Every structure is written in structure tokens, then in C-alpha cells.
Amino acid sequence: MKSYDDKTTLLKKLTDAGIRPSMQRLEILEFISSCDSHPTADEIYSFMHQNNPTLSRTTVFNSVKLLAENGLINDINISSGSTRYDSTLNTPHAHFICRTCKKIFDIPLDMSILTVPADFLCDNINVYFKGVCPECSKKQI
Incomplete structure (x- = not known):
């Protein structure tokens, strides 16, 4: 938790x-x-x-x-x-979803480096990575 x-x-x-x-x-x-x-x-x-x-x-x-x-x-x-x-009350982070087990993991990411053009008003940023998590990767070997 x-x-x-x-x-x-x-x-x-x-x-x-x-x-x-x-x-x-x-x-x-x-x-x-x-x-x-x-x-x-x-x-x-x-x-x-x-x-x-x-x-x-x-x-x-x-x-x-x-x-x-x-x-x-x-x-x-x-x-x-x-x-x-x-x-959104926790530290800003990205997410990684494993294509094999379907779990979603929090991934540390400095969200302050992400910007939008000056004319846009952004109220939410979501960054997602998809692939295979370390546990599922070990099972595939």
C-alpha cells in the first residue's frame, strides 16, 4: 500500500x-x-x-x-x-503496464520536464509505458 x-x-x-x-x-x-x-x-x-x-x-x-x-x-x-x-496526492509519476500480467506499476518520472505549447492550458498529464515487467520477463527466459 x-x-x-x-x-x-x-x-x-x-x-x-x-x-x-x-x-x-x-x-x-x-x-x-x-x-x-x-x-x-x-x-x-x-x-x-x-x-x-x-x-x-x-x-x-x-x-x-x-x-x-x-x-x-x-x-x-x-x-x-x-x-x-x-x-494525484502522491508524488507525480508515470505508469507502466505489463502486456503479460496486465499489472500497472508506478514509475518514477520527473514530470516537471514535460511542457505544452504556451497557448495550451494543461490540467492533467498521463505518461504510460507498455512492455513486459521484470517478473514476467524472468519467466520468459
Whole structure:
């Protein structure tokens, strides 16, 4: 699991982004911020539903959409399978998807070197690498 800010800090990030805090939104943001598996909305729902049986799938889907629209999480569309989510509250990084095992890895990358032309306003940068991870590469030898 990744390190993440405490609930008070996450609550402040929600309010600073203009999002009305709710227990579900806070828990979703906390889960994504601490998760290193880049979960789908269905995976978030399945995990959270275990401890909160009254939580609806619609609440999770609407919440991840709202959090992504407000820049608190990043929607990752590396493969056509489904959208995955990652926290923007952690150190900026790129992603690597293994073509063999389909895992997504965080890759350190100095994102400050990436720029866009002066006339463009950029609010999100996604850098993806695709190939074979070290573990799958060892199995192929």
C-alpha cells in the first residue's frame, strides 16, 4: 500500500477542491490514496461494500467521477478493458503496464520536464509505458 495523508488532510483536500465531504467520498479517496493496485470503480465498490453493505455501486461510480473531475484522483485509461484510478496526492509519476500480467506499476518520472505549447492550458498529464515487467520477463527466459 502507498502512504497517504491522514483523514483530516484528505477532508481538507475535498473541501479545498469544492467537494461537499461525505463519509463515502472520504473513504473512497482514502482507499485510492493508499492503494497501489490502480483499482477500477468496480474493485473499489467490491472492497468498500464488504465493510459498508448499504453502499451503492452508483455512489462509488459518481464519487470517482467527481474526484477525477476535481483533480483529486487520476483516471488511467491505459487499456481498453476499463478505467483505473490513482491518487494525484502522491508524488507525480508515470505508469507502466505489463502486456503479460496486465499489472500497472508506478514509475518514477520527473514530470516537471514535460511542457505544452504556451497557448495550451494543461490540467492533467498521463505518461504510460507498455512492455513486459521484470517478473514476467524472468519467466520468459
